[in-house]
Amino acid sequence: MEKQKIMTIARLIRDSGSNVAAKLAEHEGVSRQAASAWLSKLKRDGLIASSGTGRGISYSLPTLKYAVKEYPREGLSEDVVWRELGAPIVQDLSNNVRGIWHHGITEMVNNAIDHSSSETVHLSIYQTILDTTVIVTDRGEGIFKKIQRALNLYDAREAILELAKGKFTTDPDNHSGEGIFFSSKMFDEFWIRSGILRFVHDDDEAPDILYESDEDVVGTRVVMRLNNDSPRTTKEVFDKFALPEDFSFAKTIVPVRLAQHEGEKLVSRSQAKRLTRRFERFQTVVLDFTGVEEIGQAFADEVFRVFKTAHPEITMTPIRMSEAVQAMIRRVQIST
Numbered sequence: 001m002e003k004q005k006i007m008t009i010a011r012l013i014r015d016s017g018s019n020v021a022a023k024l025a026e027h028e029g030v031s032r033q034a035a036s037a038w039l040s041k042l043k044r045d046g047l048i049a050s051s052g053t054g055r056g057i058s059y060s061l062p063t064l065k066y067a068v069k070e071y072p073r074e075g076l077s078e079d080v081v082w083r084e085l086g087a088p089i090v091q092d093l094s095n096n097v098r099g100i101w102h103h104g105i106t107e108m109v110n111n112a113i114d115h116s117s118s119e120t121v122h123l124s125i126y127q128t129i130l131d132t133t134v135i136v137t138d139r140g141e142g143i144f145k146k147i148q149r150a151l152n153l154y155d156a157r158e159a160i161l162e163l164a165k166g167k168f169t170t171d172p173d174n175h176s177g178e179g180i181f182f183s184s185k186m187f188d189e190f191w192i193r194s195g196i197l198r199f200v201h202d203d204d205e206a207p208d209i210l211y212e213s214d215e216d217v218v219g220t221r222v223v224m225r226l227n228n229d230s231p232r233t234t235k236e237v238f239d240k241f242a243l244p245e246d247f248s249f250a251k252t253i254v255p256v257r258l259a260q261h262e263g264e265k266l267v268s269r270s271q272a273k274r275l276t277r278r279f280e281r282f283q284t285v286v287l288d289f290t291g292v293e294e295i296g297q298a299f300a301d302e303v304f305r306v307f308k309t310a311h312p313e314i315t316m317t318p319i320r321m322s323e324a325v326q327a328m329i330r331r332v333q334i335s336t
């Protein structure tokens with residue numbers, strides 16, 4: 001069976017394990033019998049699994065390759081982890097996909113080594129026919145608490161905003177603060193869980209999301225997932241956020257709603273200052289207003305008039321504005 005058809009089937013199964021034969025028949029324009037025959041073949045080959053019978057049959061994607069190991073952090077090097085655990089599992093995938101895994105695994109393991117102060121670093125890797133998932137876990141202080149402490153932030157949730165903006169590091173002598181910013185954009189799904197907070201990047205066109213949950217994760221857990229046939233390259237991600245003549249990145253997309261705590265409206269100058277902190281490091285700042293219904297006059301004035309007047313060299317581009325947000329921004333800009 002061609003690779004592409006197998007991946008189509010795997011995607012259908014990932015979306016939902018039930019009624020797969022019918023959906024596949026419709027998708028490929030073939031009879032249900034033909035679709036069922038393909039599914040039986042893939043099942044015999046061990047690439048998909050099923051439970052139940054007849055119309056109640058449900059398909060799933062079994063783990064085909066798997067690796068797990070806990071390393072002592074002291075003396076560990078990210079290259080060793082890559083060669084020993086990562087590289088063997090992704091060796092049959094295309095160059096661009098291997099490149100992304102090399103980047104993501106070494107950056108996230110390096111973070112656990114250099115920033116977590118944990119005793120151990122734990123990795124698990126799973127691969128199905130469709131995708132590969134890597135989880136890097138340490139039992140240290142926790143990324144959001146560490147950033148909160150370093151910046152003296154009132155709330156650990158603000159740490160996520162700093163990460164989304166990029167170029168943030170608590171160790172400027174040894175680091176540049178680019179690891180999470182770029183890695184998160186290379187994967188189909190990228191999460192960081194620590195304490196009760198979760199930072200999620202799962203779609204280049206959508207803003208990063210902050211979730212809160214009841215579960216309290218000790219240390220830091222990073223989850224990266226990438227489709228095995230992804231066409232993305234590391235270079236494409238670096239280029240998208242860098243100007244050609246510049247070796248470091250100069251553009252950032254900031255999800256404005258991360259500056260908004262639960263139940264809050266964006267109204268005050270202090271909220272605006274929280275948002276614009278460190279914008280100076282970028283030439284272009286795209287402000288994504290998804291999930292923000294309205295903003296107050298003081299907030300808009302601080303970002304789009306006061307800050308802009310003080311930093312004429314920075315291009316600020318608001319996108320995905322509601323009518324109310326657009327009207328408020330226009331109003332403060334007219335008054336300059």
Ligand SMILES: Nc1ncnc2c1ncn2[C@@H]1O[C@H](COP(=O)(O)OP(=O)(O)OP(=O)(O)O)[C@@H](O)[C@H]1O
Nearest residue numbers: 111112115116143169170175176177178179180220
């Ligand atoms: N596992 C971790 N535990 C605690 N803090 C972390 C962890 N990973 C990252 N951090 C914090 O998040 C910050 C940003 O990480 P990121 O990888 O983006 O940049 P960096 O490691 O500082 O620089 P670079 O990756 O460019 O070398 C770090 O400076 C550190 O404060």
Ligand SMILES: [Mg+2]
Nearest residue numbers: 107111179180
């Ligand atoms: Mg790093």
